[in-house]
Structure formats: structure tokens, C-alpha cells
Amino acid sequence: MPSPSRAALRTETDEPRRGPGARFRGRWRIALRYGARDARRNKGRTALVAVMVALPVMLGSFAATVLWSTQGTPERRVAQELGPSLQASITFANMADLQQSPDGNAASGNEQLEGPVTVADLDAALDAALPAGARVTHAVAAPVIVFGESLQSAESGVQADLSDAAVAAAFPVTEGTLPGPGEVAVSRRVADELHLAIGDDVSTRLGGSAGSATELVSATISGVLATNQPVSASVLYPATGPLTTADDLTTTLWDGAQPLWFVSGDAPVTWDDVLELNESSLQVTSRDVLLSPPHHSAVPMYAGVPQTSASDFLATWGLLGAVVAIALLEAVLLIGPVFAVGARRSARSLAIIAANGGTSRSLRAVVLGTGVVIGALASLGGVVLGLTGAAALVAQTDGLRFFSPPWLIVAGIALVGVLLAAAAAWLPARGASKADVVAVLAGRRGEVSARRWPAIVGTVAAVAGFTAAVVGGITTQPLLLLAGVIVGELGLVLACGGIVSGLGRLAGRLPLTWRFALRDASRHRSRTTPAIAAVLIATAGATAGIVFSTAQAEYDYRSQYRVAADGILVLADYLTGSPDVDALTDADVATIRRITADVVPGADLVPVTRLVPPAEGDDSYTTVYLRMESSPSGGVSGGAIWGPIVDDGSLVDVLGILDPDTARAALAAGRVVVLAGGLGPDDTATLAIETWAADADATSTPLSSETVPLPATAVGDARGPSNTVLPVVPPSALSTFTDAGMTTEVGGLVSAQPVELTAAERQTLETRLADAFGATEWGEGRIGVGIGEPAVDYGSPDWLATLIIAGSGALLALAAAWIATALAATESRPDLATLTAVGAVPSTRKRIVAAQAGTVAGIGAFVGVLSGYPLGAAFVLFFRYRWTTPDLAWSLTFPWPWLLALLVGLPLLAVTAAWLATRSRLVLTRRIAG
Numbered sequence: 013m014p015s016p017s018r019a020a021l022r023t024e025t026d027e028p029r030r031g032p033g034a035r036f037r038g039r040w041r042i043a044l045r046y047g048a049r050d051a052r053r054n055k056g057r058t059a060l061v062a063v064m065v066a067l068p069v070m071l072g073s074f075a076a077t078v079l080w081s082t083q084g085t086p087e088r089r090v091a092q093e094l095g096p097s098l099q100a101s102i103t104f105a106n107m108a109d110l111q112q113s114p115d116g117n118a119a120s121g122n123e124q125l126e127g128p129v130t131v132a133d134l135d136a137a138l139d140a141a142l143p144a145g146a147r148v149t150h151a152v153a154a155p156v157i158v159f160g161e162s163l164q165s166a167e168s169g170v171q172a173d174l175s176d177a178a179v180a181a182a183f184p185v186t187e188g189t190l191p192g193p194g195e196v197a198v199s200r201r202v203a204d205e206l207h208l209a210i211g212d213d214v215s216t217r218l219g220g221s222a223g224s225a226t227e228l229v230s231a232t233i234s235g236v237l238a239t240n241q242p243v244s245a246s247v248l249y250p251a252t253g254p255l256t257t258a259d260d261l262t263t264t265l266w267d268g269a270q271p272l273w274f275v276s277g278d279a280p281v282t283w284d285d286v287l288e289l290n291e292s293s294l295q296v297t298s299r300d301v302l303l304s305p306p307h308h309s310a311v312p313m314y315a316g317v318p319q320t321s322a323s324d325f326l327a328t329w330g331l332l333g334a335v336v337a338i339a340l341l342e343a344v345l346l347i348g349p350v351f352a353v354g355a356r357r358s359a360r361s362l363a364i365i366a367a368n369g370g371t372s373r374s375l376r377a378v379v380l381g382t383g384v385v386i387g388a389l390a391s392l393g394g395v396v397l398g399l400t401g402a403a404a405l406v407a408q409t410d411g412l413r414f415f416s417p418p419w420l421i422v423a424g425i426a427l428v429g430v431l432l433a434a435a436a437a438w439l440p441a442r443g444a445s446k447a448d449v450v451a452v453l454a455g456r457r458g459e460v461s462a463r464r465w466p467a468i469v470g471t472v473a474a475v476a477g478f479t480a481a482v483v484g485g486i487t488t489q490p491l492l493l494l495a496g497v498i499v500g501e502l503g504l505v506l507a508c509g510g511i512v513s514g515l516g517r518l519a520g521r522l523p524l525t526w527r528f529a530l531r532d533a534s535r536h537r538s539r540t541t542p543a544i545a546a547v548l549i550a551t552a553g554a555t556a557g558i559v560f561s562t563a564q565a566e567y568d569y570r571s572q573y574r575v576a577a578d579g580i581l582v583l584a585d586y587l588t589g590s591p592d593v594d595a596l597t598d599a600d601v602a603t604i605r606r607i608t609a610d611v612v613p614g615a616d617l618v619p620v621t622r623l624v625p626p627a628e629g630d631d632s633y634t635t636v637y638l639r640m641e642s643s644p645s646g647g648v649s650g651g652a653i654w655g656p657i658v659d660d661g662s663l664v665d666v667l668g669i670l671d672p673d674t675a676r677a678a679l680a681a682g683r684v685v686v687l688a689g690g691l692g693p694d695d696t697a698t699l700a701i702e703t704w705a706a707d708a709d710a711t712s713t714p715l716s717s718e719t720v721p722l723p724a725t726a727v728g729d730a731r732g733p734s735n736t737v738l739p740v741v742p743p744s745a746l747s748t749f750t751d752a753g754m755t756t757e758v759g760g761l762v763s764a765q766p767v768e769l770t771a772a773e774r775q776t777l778e779t780r781l782a783d784a785f786g787a788t789e790w791g792e793g794r795i796g797v798g799i800g801e802p803a804v805d806y807g808s809p810d811w812l813a814t815l816i817i818a819g820s821g822a823l824l825a826l827a828a829a830w831i832a833t834a835l836a837a838t839e840s841r842p843d844l845a846t847l848t849a850v851g852a853v854p855s856t857r858k859r860i861v862a863a864q865a866g867t868v869a870g871i872g873a874f875v876g877v878l879s880g881y882p883l884g885a886a887f888v889l890f891f892r893y894r895w896t897t898p899d900l901a902w903s904l905t906f907p908w909p910w911l912l913a914l915l916v917g918l919p920l921l922a923v924t925a926a927w928l929a930t931r932s933r934l935v936l937t938r939r940i941a942g
Contacts, residue, residue, distance in 0.1 A: 013643055014203050015227045017072065022408070028864065029603070030330075033853070037374060037646075038570055039374055039377045039684055040377055040381065042374070042377075042378070042381075042630075043374075043377035043380065043384075043611075043644075044193070044381045044384065044385060045377045045381075046378050046382070047378070047380075047381030047382035047384060047385040047386070048383055048384070048385050049381060050358065051386055051389075055740075056201050057350060057468060058183075058304065058386055060312075060350055060499040060831075061350050061351070061383075061386045061387075061390070061433065061436075062349055062386055062389065062390040062393070063389050063390075064343065064346055064347050064350070065343075065347065065386065065390035065391060065394070065433050065889075066390040066391070066393050066394035066429070067394070067398070067430050068339070068340075068343055068394075068429065068432070069391045069394030069395060069398065069425055069426060069428070069429035070393075070395070070397045070398040070401075071398065072394075072398070072425040072428075072534070073397075073399055073402070073417075073422050073425055073553035074397075074398035074399075074401050074402045074427075076397060076417075076418055076421045076422060076425065077398065077401045077402035077403075077406075077415075077417045077418065077422065078405055078406065078552050079231060079419045080416060080417065080421070081402065081414050081416050081417075081480070082406065083290075084117075085416070086115070086302040086303050086305075087303075087416035088414050088416065089115060089297070089302050090299050090302050090303065091414050091416070092240045092241070092242065092301050092414070093182075093242050093243070094182060094297070095179075095181045095182025095183070095184075095242070096181050097177075097178040097179075097181060097182075097276060098178050098179070098180075098182050098274050098275065098276050098279040098299070099146065099275045099276055099277060099279070099280055099298065099299050099450070100274075100275040100296055100298040100299065101242060101272065101273070101274055101275070101296075101297045101751065102138070102154070102272070102273040102274075102275065102294050102295065102296050102297075103243075103244070103270065103271075103272055103273075103294070103295050104129075104134060104261055104270055104271055104290065104293060104294060104295075105119055105121065105292055105293050105294065105295040106120070106123075106124055106125050106129070106261065106293060106653065107119065107121025107123070107124065107125065108122045108123050108125055109121050109292045110291075110294075110295065111120045111290060111312045111313040111475055112286070112290055112292050112295050112296070112313060113177035113311065113313055114286075114301050114302070114311060114821075115297070115301075115305070116285065116295060116296055116297035116298070116301075116302075117544055118313070119121070119148065119295050119313075120313060122264065124273045125262050125293060127260040127261075127263065128259065128260035128261075128262065128291075129258055129260060129261045130259060130260070130261065130728065131150075131271050131630070132419055134271065134292060134294065135148075135309070137289065137291075137292035137294065138273060138289070138294070138402055139286075139330045139595040140286040140291045141285055141292070142275060142285060142289075143280070143282075143285060145277045145278060145279045146180075146277045146279055146281070147176075147275070147276045147277045147278075147935050148275055149173050149176045149178075149179050149273065149274045149275075149276065150168070150173065150256065150272075150273060151170060151172035151173070151179075151267070151272040151273065151274060152169060152171040152172075152253075152255040152256065152269050152270070152271060152272060153168070153169070153170050153171075153245070153270050153271075153272045154169050154171075154218055154219070154241050154255050154268065154269035154270065154368070155167070155168060155218070156168075156169035156216050156217065156218060156219045156247050156255075157216060157217050157219045158198065158202055158214060158215075158216050158220075158247060159206075159214065159215040159217075159228065160205075160206030160207055160208060160772070161206075161774075161791060162206065162776075163205070163206055163207075163611075163772040163773060163776045163777055164206070164758025164772075164775065164777060164780075165202055165205055165206055165772055165775045165776070165777075166219050166244055166774045166775055167198075167202060167219070167246040167247045168243065168244050168246050168247070168780055169216070169219075169245065169246075169247040169248070169249065169255065170241070170243060170245035170247070170248055170249070170272065171248075171249035171250070171251065171253040171254075171255040172182075172191045172248070172249075172251065172272075173250075173251040174192075174250055174251070174273065174889070175250075176276065176288030177252070177278035178274070179274050179819070180676060182241075182242050182274070183197075183199060183237065183241055183242065183245070183248055184237070184238040184656050185236060185237055186200065186235075186236050186237070187210060187235055188233070188234050188235025189234050189235045189248060190233070190234065190235045190248070191235065191236060191248060191250045192250055192498070193250060193252045194231055194232060195215065195230040195231055195232050195233070195234040195238065195250065196214065196232070196233060196234065196236055196247060196249055196253070196254075196388070196882035197233065197235040197237050197247070197248040197666070198233060198236065198237065198239070198247055199236070199239070199247075199357075200237070200248040201234050201246065202246055202247065202540060203233070203351040203741050205771055206660035206770035207771070207773055207837065208233055209728060210233050210234065210235060210236065211232065211233065212228055212232070212233050213231070213232055213233075214231060214232075214233055215229065215230050215605075216233075217229060217248065218229070218254075218268075218269065219779075221425040221927060227761060227845060229253075229254040231249075231253075235284055240414070243272065244534075247781065248595040249875070252445060255269050256269060257269050257270065257271050261429060263710055268671075269591070271370075278467055280298070280300035281296065281298040281299070281300055281301070282298070282301070283298055283300075283305075283857060284304045284308065284452070285298070286298055286301055288434070293578050299919050303763060307882070318657060318723070321409035322669060325471055326435065332808070335772065337498060337547060338498070338501055338553060338668070338749070339503070340343050340428070340432060340594075341501070341502075341549065342351035342546055342549045342550060343432055343436070343438075343552075344432060344435050344436045345431065345542045345543070345545050345546035345549065345828065346368065346436075346546050346589065346714065346827060346828050347436035347437075347507070348436045348437075348439055348542040349433070349435040350436075350831055351379065351382070351436055351440040351441075355379055355440040355441070355443065356523040356550070356886065357833075358379075358444075359444070359855065362375055362378065362444050365378065369687075370445065372445040372446070373445075374442070375444050375445040376441040376442060376445045377439035377441075378441075378444075379437055379440055379444050379445075380434055380437050380438065380441045382437060383433040383436060383437030383441075384430060384434050384759050385432065385433045385511070386759075387429055387430040387431075387432060387433025388433060390429060391427075391429030391430050391873065392426065393424040394426070394429060395422055395426050396426070397583045399423075402415070402417070404413050405775075410543065415422060428735065433636050434668075435753045438839075439542070439768055455843035462508070465507055465515070466506045466507075466509055466548040466613075467506065467507050467511070468503065468508065468509070468858055469503075469506055469509070470502075470503045470505065470506025470507030470508070470509075471503065471507045471510065471626035472503070473499050473502060473503030473506065473507075474498070474500050474503030474504045475503070476496075476499065476500075476503070476506055476881070476899065477495075477496045477497070477498070477499030477500025477501070477502075477503050478496060478500040478743070478760050478879065478882050479496070479497060480492055480493075480496030480500075480887075481496030481500060481882065481883060482494050482495055482496070482882055482885065482886045482889065483495050484886065484890070484895055485885070485887060485888070485889035485890035485893070486889050486890075487884035487893070488590030488890055488894045490890070491891055493886055493887070496886070497883055497886070500879065500883070501506070501549060501552065501879075504548055504549075504552070504875065504879055505545040505548070505549070506547070508541045508544045508545045508548065508871075508875075509537045509541045509869060510873065511544070512533050512537055512540055512871065513534050513537065515530050515533075515534070515747070515871065516530050516531050516534025516535070517532065517534070517627070519531055519534075519763070520924065524856075525856070525859040525860050525862070525863040526544070526863045526866075527841075528860050528863065529860060529863035529864045529866070529867045530867055532864065533864070533867050533868070534841075538834060539832065540867075540868065542720075542828075542832075542833075543828045543829060543831060543832030543868045544828075544868050544871050544872045545872070546827075546872070546874050547823070547825040547828045547868060547869055547871075547872025547873060547876065547918075548871075548872040548876040548879070549876070550822075550828065550872075550876065551822075551824040551825050551872060551873050551876025551877055551880060551914050552875075552876040552877070552879045552883060553683075553880065553920065554777065554825075554876075554880065554914060555876060555877050555879075555880025555881055555883075555884060555914060556880045556881070556884035556887070557881035557884065558884070558907050558910045558911065559880070559881055559883075559885060559888065559904075559905070559907065560884045560888055561885075561902065562905045562907045562910075563888040563902060563903065563905055566901070566903065566905060567891070567901045567902050569733060570729065570731045570733055570901040571733070571901045572733045572734075572735045573652070573733065573734050573735060574668045574733060574734070574800065574801070574802075575652040575653070575668075575735070575736050575799075575800055575801075576666060576667050576668050576762055576768060576798070576799075576800030577665060577666055577667065577733075577766070577800045578668070578800050578801060579766025579767060579768070579801050580653060580666055580667075580668070580762055580763050580765075580766055580767075580799070581608070581612065581615055581617075581759050581762065581763035581767045581794050581797075581798075581799060582653060582760060582761075582762050582796075582797070582798035582800065583604060583608065583761045583781070583796070583797060583798075584652055584653045584654075584759065584760035584795070584796045584798060585757075585758065585760050585764070585794065585795060585796075586788055586792065586794055586795070586796050587788065587794050588622055588624060588758075588759045588760075590759050591627050593794075595757040596757065597756060598759040600758075600785070601617075601758060601761065603784055603785075604617065604781065604784075605617050605761075607777070607780050607781055607784060608777065608871020609677075610776065610780075611773055611776050611777045611780065612773060613766050614765075614767070614768060615763045615765075616763060616764040616765060617761040617762065617763055617764075618663065618666070618758050618761060618762055618763070618764050619656040619758045619760075619761050620653050620657055620659075620737070620758070620760050620761065620762055621652060621657060621659070621739060621756050621757070621758060621759065622654070622655070622656070622657050622658070622709075622756065622757055622758070622759025622760075623655075623656045623657065623658060623749055623754045623755070623756055624753060624754060624755055624757050625753075626752075626755075629723050630703065631706050632633055632703055632704060632705055632706055633701050633703070633704055633706060634701065634702065634703045634704075634752075635700075638641065640830045641860060645775025646745065648701055650891055652736040652798055653759045653762070654736050654737070654738045654739050654759075655734060655735075655736065655738045655739050655740065655758040656737075656739045656740065656749075657737045657740055657759060658736075658740075658741050658743060658746055658756060658758065659679060659740050659742070660679055660680070660740075660742060660743055661675070661676040661680055661742075662678050663676075663762070664679070664740075666762055666764060667735065667737050667762065668735060668800055669685065669727060669733065669738070669740070670728035670729075670733075670736050671728060672764050674725060674727055675723075675725070675727050675740065676778045678724075678725035678742075679742040681724045682723065682742050682744040682745055683722075683724055683725045683742065683743055683745075684697050684722050684723070684724040684739050684740065684745060685724070685725055685726075685727055685738065685739060685740040686724050686725070686726055686738060686744070687727065687728050687730065687734050687735075687738050687739075688726040688727065688728050688729055688730040689726070689730025692727050693724070694721075695723065695724060695726075696721040696722060696723060696724055697722050697723075697724035697729075698719050698720070698721055698722075699715070699719065699720040699721075699722055699723070699748065699749070699752065700717070700719050701718040701719070701720070701752045702714040702716045702717045702718075703716045703717075707735070720748060720752070722745060724739075724751050729899045730900070731900050731903070747801075760795075761785045764792050766800075767799075769797075769799055774797055774799075777797050778795075778797045779793075780794050781793055781794075781795040781797070782794070782795070822918055822921075825870070825873065825876075825922075826920055826922055827867060827923070828868070829868040829869040829872070829922040829926075830871070831863050832864075832865075832868045833861060833865040833868065833926050834872075835933055844856075844857050844860065857930060857931075858927055858928075858930045858931075859927075861926050861927070861930040862923045862924075862926045862927040862930070863923070864926070865922040865923055865925070865926035866919050866922060866923040866926075869914075869918055869921075869922035869923070870919040870923070873915055873918045873919055874915065875914045876914070877911055877914055881911070885904055888902055888903075889902075889904075895940055901928040903926075
């Protein structure tokens with residue numbers, strides 16, 4: 013006899029005739045009460061869902077608050093530059109027609125002002141522009157040199173009237189007090205590097221090229237400054253300090269003392285005030301403007317500059333949005349089976365509600381109510397934990413004065429947590445509303461036939477999405493790439509049901525345990541498909557991340573220059589070959605050795621000879637260079653000697669040239685050493701000699717051109733890394749270069765053995781060399797100081813980052829597999845009881861549960877790795893082809909150990925854990941016949 017439908021069990025009077033609003037409120041009042049009671053009764057399941065919801069909310073709140081508190085947000089800029097009560101800080105920009113950005117970080121002008129410009133002139137401009145009631149406090153900012161017992165450090169100094177409470181509050185100290193007459197406060201970094209403490213006497217002087225002749229001033233350290241002071245001050249003097257401004261401020265633009273004004277009072281400094289001050293070449297950082305910036309059209313600096321378009325915004329933030337969307341989908345798929353467990357276990361209660369007149373909407377609301385209750389409580393807890401962790405981190409690094417949670421963003425993250433739990437409960441709620449009431453009350457399990465269209469649509473969407481992602485990567489279209497990633501992943505989620513169904517049909521020849529597991533998964537796709545999809549997305553994301561991170565590591569390794577071998581001290585002459593500067597002489601080399609020996613004892617310095625181009629003529633100039641077919645595009649930090657250099661092979665090891673034996677043999681044979689890829693036909697390098705007109709530009713052609721082939725040997729990899737000294741010319745080939753007009757000079761010195769150099773020692777050496785040899789036109793010392801480092805990644809993912817990516821994906825995948833296995837074990841109790849009753853050995857249950865875990869983890873891992881590789885490859889190809897000329901340093905790799913660990917290790921771990929966690933004995937279930 014067929015079971016009566018739910019409609020036949022209800023009467024017309026089951027639901028009172030009320031308005032839709034009243035029915036909605038009544039339905040959800042009951043649903044939330046039921047959800048709260050269900051959450052209390054099933055504490056284990058509630059805790060699991062709460063953790064899964066609270067974790068992303070906690071991480072999101074933590075990350076948003078930390079980023080908002082540590083990056084250049086308006087609130088942080090105000091706290092750092094203006095403290096708790098200053099209205100503005102003002103500096104002299106020395107540019108005509110000054111225009112600035114609202115945040116005061118950027119400014120532009122036509123040309124430098126013609127002097128004289130005095131502080132009195134600027135004071136008058138301030139009085140005319142600032143609002144009534146504004147109180148102005150004078151200060152001075154300047155580069156200074158701080159001298160320890162044996163070391164010294166170049167720092168940023170500020171001298172201010174600290175008797176003004178608003179100004180004093182802007183310069184907090186972590187130890188001691190603010191300085192008074194005869195005192196000075198320094199940052200923690202300066203104190204640690206120079207081994208200084210409160211109460212010590214310290215000498216300072218004005219820094220930069222203008223300060224080389226100033227006298228030392230002694231002061232007592234009164235306190236240690238907190239990090240991130242106004243104008244990045246690391247040394248603070250009282251108003252009676254030694255810093256003074258020049259009579260004409262236009263003469264000390266780059267490295268002299270500059271005036272600084274702090275504005276306090278109740279009246280804000282508005283954007284109109286800022287524009288008026290710009291007319292006097294004054295650059296302003298205003299509290300009111302930072303917190304309430306003007307519209308784009310009201311900023312003269314932005315005139316003619318279009319606002320960021322929607323496509324540019326998506327190109328910048330689309331990747332992050334795609335990652336967040338996939339992460340939320342992963343969370344929904346992880347949490348969904350947990351609610352399915354709850355819905356299955358509450359099936360009888362839900363059937364009783366339906367038998368007593370509950371509608372489908374009421375049943376959906378009851379299941380969703382559990383998700384809303386748990387989601388709300390978990391989101392609240394996640395926000396509290398995230399903010400607490402962010403406050404602790406910010407207080408540890410920068411101080412609580414920078415702690416500023418973005419409340420709207422945090423509230424949005426909490427709302428997403430609630431919606432996440434509700435979305436995860438939607439499918440179980442929908443399934444519960446369609447259950448056969450009579451079958452459930454009788455203890456039977458009704459089966460619902462699956463539709464085929466999701467598998468077909470999902471397969472087509474996955475293929476189209478991954479194809480679009482790869483095409484978007486090759487054609488450097490970020491929107492197409494991101495859309496392909498999202499569509500491909502959603503397609504795989506839809507196709508999971510078809511994959512499970514197909515494997516269930518092929519399970520006939522497998523052993524009992526695996527046949528049971530596959531067919532059980534096929535029969536219960538509503539439970540299995542979300543879990544497999546969660547494993548799939550986790551492993552696909554981990555695979556894509558591993559592929560991209562390994563390619564990034566290779567790129568960062570290749571696109572850099574080595575300045576010397578590990579630990580080798582490099583002292584480079586930045587002005588080598590400059591027509592107006594004399595080359596380093598033997599006396600200069602002796603001076604450099606003497607200064608270096610005082611700071612770095614035991615450093616045995618060896619001169620490096622460099623080839624320099626011919627001097628420019630009045631009407632033309634000549635360039636002489638080796639044509640290189642390929643070269644990495646990286647950079648260096650600190651001093652570096654740039655090739656070509658002259659060497660007979662004695663410096664090959666010290667300079668860190670790749671393949672040193674090959675390079676040494678080539679130089680001994682009279683061959684030029686170049687980077688791989690720089691060779692022409694017949695293993696030759698091409699020396700190009702070109703003469704250009706003095707007024708030549710990028711579109712000009714040379715007046716004359718000549719090429720000379722030279723025997724050469726390539727070292728290293730054409731994709732990098734390279735070495736700054738390449739190419740290396742042997743002395744026997746030097747005549748070819750000198751005949752072309754090139755000359756040789758001492759390009760710098762290197763230590764014969766590795767040395768240890770601290771940051772303070774490096775600054776001390778740089779300062780003493782600058783005092784002896786002067787500075788360049790851009791303010792740096794003529795002799796640059798560098799240290800040889802191994803060719804390693806500049807912040808790229810290393811093995812630890814790769815392990816984190818793989819481990820995170822594996823944990824998510826295992827969580828999904830184990831949750832699905834727990835649900836499968838619950839639903840399979842009657843079948844397992846039947847197997848036990850007909851004589852199955854006790855271990856059969858363990859093997860079946862392990863096979864169920866292996867089914868979910870194995871299918872998800874296989875499809876995930878298979879689909880994740882093209883996703884990672886698409887991003888690698890995007891960076892390879894983003895410029896007109898492909899960047900060969902970006903190349904696809906196949907990190908097979910990591911992928912094999914995901915493909916094989918993940919299912920094995922899931923099977924092993926399920927086997928160990930399952931009991932052999934089973935409590936038999938009483939069922940009603942029929």
C-alpha cells in the first residue's frame with residue numbers, strides 16, 4: 013500500500029489564516045527556538061559547526077583589523093603623524109605651483125623656488141591661511157648622525173617644543189621620559205644597534221653632505237621612543253636642541269635642516285586651507301582631510317587622471333575576491349554534511365512536525381534555524397577572538413594607539429559567518445522538507461532519484477572554465493582568468509554527483525568493502541557529493557598554490573643579481589666613469605682600506621678593475637657594450653660593482669660567478685665570460701660600438717655602428733640568476749676594448765674572505781666613507797657598501813610556505829572526508845547490521861568505513877590534483893606573458909613530490925584514520941518490516 017502524501021495528512025485548518033508577515037514571524041520564532049534547543053541537545057555537532065564558522069570569521073576579523081591597524085589607513089596615519097590631538101603637521105616642499113594628494117604622501121610642482129625663502133615668510137603664510145584659533149608650534153626636522161661608543165648610525169631627527177601638551181602627546185615613549193634641556197630621546201632600534209641605554213651620554217651631529225663640517229653635540233638619553241613617530245623621527249630633541257634652519261631654506265632642500273610646524277586647537281584644517289597653504293609651497297598632513305578626504309574632482313593633483321575603472325578594480329582585487337569566494341564555498345561544503353547529519357538524526361522529529369501540520373516552509377525554517385543560531389553565536393565568538401588577537405599583535409608591534417578595528421568590515425564578516433551557516437544548512441533543509449513522512453516514522457529510508465543535468469552542465473562548465481583560465485593567462489586578461497577559475501571550480505562541484513554515480517556503476521568487480529562504499533556513495537549523493545566537492549576544491553586550491561609558489565620561487569631565484577660570493581664585503585664606487593669626477597687613486601684605495609679596517613677588522617680588500625665607456629664629446633658620444641641576448645630583470649640592494657670588469661680568473665670565486673671552474677678556464681684561455689644566452693654564432697660575444705648625436709632620444713638611430721665578435725664562454729642559466737660584474741674580460745682581450753675608446757678604472761674593492769657585518773657597522777662604514785669621499789648628487793655616499801648573499805628568494809614561498817599550502821589543503825580535505833565518513837557510518841548502520849546478522853566478521857565494519865573515507869578522499873584528491881594544475885599553470889602563464897616580451901624567468905614546473913603527497917598520501921591518511929577510529933562491534937538496529 014503506498015504511503016499517503018503530506019498533503020493528505022494535513023487539513024485546511026492546520027495553519028491559521030494570518031497575514032504573510034505574521035506567518036513569517038511565527039514560523040521563524042518556532043524555528044529559532046527549535047534551533048537553540050537542538051544546538052543545546054547536540055553539543056558535539058554544535059561545537060563542530062561553531063568551530064567551522066568561527067574560524068573563518070576569526071581569521072577574517074583578525075586579518076582585517078591587523079591590516080587596517082598596520083597599513084597606511086587614514087586612522088593609522090592620524091595616530092602616527094598627529095597623535096591624539098594635533099590638527100595638522102606642515103612641511104616646506106620648496107616647489108613652485110605645489111600640488112599634493114589629500115593624504116599628504118605625494119606632491120608635485122614645476123620647479124624649485126628661487127630664494128631667499130625664510131621661516132618668517134612661511135610663518136606669515138601660515139597665519140593668513142590657518143583658521144582662527146589655530147595654535148602653531150615650531151619644530152625642525154633634519155638628518156642626524158648618532159655616535160655610539162664605536163659605531164654610528166644615520167637617523168631622522170626632530171626638534172620640537174615638548175612643553176606643548178598636544179605636541180608632546182604625539183611623541184610617545186616606551187621607557188623613560190621626553191627629553192628636556194641637554195637631553196635626547198632615541199628609538200629602540202637606535203638604542204639596540206649602538207648599545208645605548210637611558211642615562212648614557214651620546215654625541216650627535218647634523219647628517220647628510222651638509223653636516224660633514226658640523227660639530228658634535230653631546231646629550232643625555234632621557235627615554236626610548238615608541239615606534240612610528242611623526243615624520244619617522246628616531247631621534248627627538250627638545251626646543252633647546254642643536255638643530256637650526258638656514259637663513260634661506262631653498263639652499264638645504266635634500267639633506268639640511270627643514271622647518272616643521274605642528275597645528276593644534278579645536279578648529280580643523282580643511283581641504284580649502286590645505287590648498288591655500290600649497291600656494292606658499294607648504295605641504296600639509298591634516299586630520300580632517302585624512303578622515304574626510306575630498307572628492308577626486310576637488311584635488312588639483314588628480315586633474316586629468318581618471319578614477320579607477322571597474323575593470324581596473326576587478327583586475328587588482330579580483331584574485332582576492334575569487335580566493336575568498338572559493339574559500340566560502342569550501343566552508344559551505346564542509347559544514348553542509350554536518351547539518352545533513354543533524355537533519356538525518358532529527359528526521360523523526362521533523363516528520364512528527366510534518367504529521368502535525370507543518371508545511372515544507374516550516375520544516376526548512378526549522379533546519380535553517382539551527383544554522384542561524386549556531387552561525388550567530390559562532391560569528392560573535394569569532395569576532396571577539398579575532399579582535400583580541402589583533403589587539404595583542406598590534407600592541408606587541410606598534411602599540412595600542414594604532415589599534416583601530418574597521419567596524420563596518422568586521423560587522424560584514426560576522427554577517428557572512430551567519431549566512432555561511434545558513435547556506436550550509438540550506439540543502440539539508442530542502443531535503444528534509446521533501447522526505448517521506450510515513451517512511452521516516454516507520455524507520456525506512458526513502459531514496460530520491462538524482463537528476464543528470466547537473467553533471468552534464470558541470471562538466472561543460474569545468475572544461476570551459478579551465479580553458480578560459482588558461483587562455484586568460486596566456487593573453488594576460490585578468491578578468492577572463494578569474495572568471496575561468498570560478499566557473500571551472502563551480503563546474504567541478506556540479507559534476508561531482510555524476511562522477512560518483514558513474515563510479516558506482518563500475519563497482520561490480522571490486523571487493524565487497526569498496527563495492528559497498530562506492531554504491532553507498534552513489535545512492536546517497538546528497539551526503540557524498542558535498543564532501544567530495546570540498547575535498548576536490550581543497551586539493552585543487554592546494555595544487556594550484558603549490559604550482560604557482562614553486563614557479564614564483566624559481567622566478568625570484570632567477571631574476572636577481574649576485575654582487576659577490578656569500579659574506580664578501582663589496583665597496584663600490586658609484587661615480588666610476590663620471591667625466592667630472594676623478595677616478596680612485598692608489599691613495600684613495602689606501603684610505604678605503606684604513607677606514608674599513610677600523611670598522612671591520614681583518615677585512616683584506618682587493619681592488620676590482622672596471623671598464624668604463626668613452627667620455628662624451630660636445631656633439632656626440634660613443635657607447636661600447638657587449639650585446640646580451642638575455643638577462644634577468646632583478647635588482648640589488650647596497651653597493652654593487654657593475655661589469656664589464658677585467659680579471660684573469662683570480663677573483664672568480666670571490667665575486668660569486670656561477671660555474672667558477674668554467675669561468676676561470678675561459679679567462680685563462682683569453683675568452684670573455686658572459687651569462688648564458690649572450691653567445692652568438694660560433695660561441696662568440698658581440699662587442700657593439702655605436703656613436704650617437706648628443707641630442708639623441710629613444711627614437712634616434714646611431715650616427716655610426718660597428719660590431720666586433722669576441723671568443724666567449726657562457727656560464728649560468730640564461731633565465732638567471734646573473735652577476736653584477738658580468739661580463740668579465742680577460743687581460744689578453746683588453747686591447748679590443750681600449751681600441752674602441754674604453755678605459756679602465758678602479759670600480760671598487762672586495763674582501764678576499766667573508767666577513768660579518770651588522771647593520772650598525774654597515775651604517776658606520778657608509779658614513780665614514782661618505783665623510784672621506786663625499787656624496788653623489790642624489791645624496792648617497794660615493795662609496796656604496798654591499799655584502800654578498802646567496803642567490804635566494806626575495807620573500808618568495810619557500811618549503812615552509814609550500815608545506816603550509818599543502819598542509820592547509822590536506823587538513824580541509826581530511827575534515828570533509830571524515831565528516832562524510834561519520835555521516836555514512838550513521839546511515840549505513842542498518843546495512844552493516846544486516847551484514848553482521850548473515851555472518852560477516854567484525855572487521856568488515858572497519859574495512860567498509862575505511863573504504864567510505866577512501867572513496868571520498870580518493871575521488872576528491874584525484875580530480876582536485878588533475879584540475880588544480882591547469883589553474884596554477886594559468887596564473888604562471890599570466891605572469892610570463894604580461895609584457896610584450898615573454899619573461900622566460902616564469903616557467904611551469906611539476907612539483908611531483910608535493911602533488912604525489914596530495915594524490916596518494918591524502919587518501920591513505922583518510923583510510924588509516926577511519927580504520928583506527930571505527931569500532932568493530934556494532935549495536936544492532938531494530939527495524940519495522942515492510
